Amino acid sequence: MMKPTQKSLKPHVNAWIEGNLITQEQGEGILAKYPTSSTSPATMTFSIIGGMLCILGVILLVSANWQSIPREVKLGALLGLLTASTLLGTEGSRRKWHPAIPEISYLFAAVLPLIGLALVSQIFNLGGSGFALILTWFISILFLPFLSFSPSTFVVWMISLSALVPLAITEYHWAWFSDEDQTISIMYALLGLVVATASQLWSKAGRRMQRAWGESLGLIMTSLGLYTYDCTTYYPHSHVPIWQIAWGAVFVLNLGAVFVGYKAHRAPLVTLGFVMLGIIILSFYCRLVGSMLSTGMLFLSAGTLLIILIFTVHKLRKSVLQ
């Protein structure tokens, strides 16, 4: 159903004024509450489809002729896009446009520097270090989420930060804890804690969305780090398996997250905590009974457990959030 507009309401308001039901001022006041005109859903749908087809056409045209486009034009186009996205983001925020416009613009502003670096690498056939590439990108967007207050740039910022850890460890062969894999797991676990704690600072700026993202990504990183700590496929003779302890720690951590989320009224933390609890229960089950059951029985029982977990977690989450 179409939303009422000034155009559609005007005949009715005029009739009410003429019928002395409302005054002229009241009529004008009512009309002022509605937008001047609205676009029909059909027009909107066809405009979106048309716009997407145009964008797809431009992408196909550019990619088909990529090699014949002069490199200065490629770089110029990228810099143009970067400038346009940053300016559109700042102007959109300042002039209070629809929130999606500055958000998408800032997302482009955060990702385009990486594409620019990859483009220069492609133009000059550079095969340098992945760590240097991501580090340069991270530095170039270091302050962007804190100046734009855009949640999507903060997520991109977090992704680039978390990508730095495995790249640095594998490229420089840092094996502070028995091997590189375990070093990555421990560093991820620690980084997750730091990120989740530091994200509380967003509360001071009144940015709950960023805080929720920081907490969630921090919880995922720490859980992932602990979960993978003892997942090495090759075990030397001296190896004492501690995966039960590590997975137990993930369980306790996420139970804590659900409790904190419940106490502090933070729904994303409750949801994520429950999902992780479900994953860890299923993982424990598969690892413990994996060697005892036939493949068919394992699939059947794990599938049944998964269905039970989904329903239980959904019910628990609902009751906790209420």
Added chain:
Amino acid sequence: MKTWLLRIILMLQILGLVSLYAYHLSIEKTGKTYLLKAEPVDPRDLLSGDYVALQYAISTLPDRFDISGFNIPIYVTLQPTGTLLEIGDVTEAPPTGNVPYLKGRAFGRQISYGIERYYVPEGKGKHVPGDLYAEIVIQPGGTAQLKKLYSAGKPWPR
């Protein structure tokens, strides 16, 4: 939100990318060029498209040099043999004198010079000829850049 700060960041990003482009362009235009025998393999980079991964005769450390460890910065002096180049000497400090040398990193017996990939148009990297020669540019300081590939005396891919 500080709009002017965001604009400064934008200017720095543009300046950074343009400087990076100008730096590599200057290496390509002003550096001295050399020819290396190359051996291809054919992977694909998700971010940047098709490229040919290359291995050179100078990519393997000869047995006479005793360098061990990973990611060790080294300087490889190049010795001309005909129109091509091979490893003359390997040192951990830049060589003196007017000899061409490359800056690389040793990973065990393998040396990486940052010229191990050559981007090609999509699909062109499937049939790579065996007789590949790489034209490289060397800047003072030993930084190398891969300029062009040749096969049968002509630029490749055609």
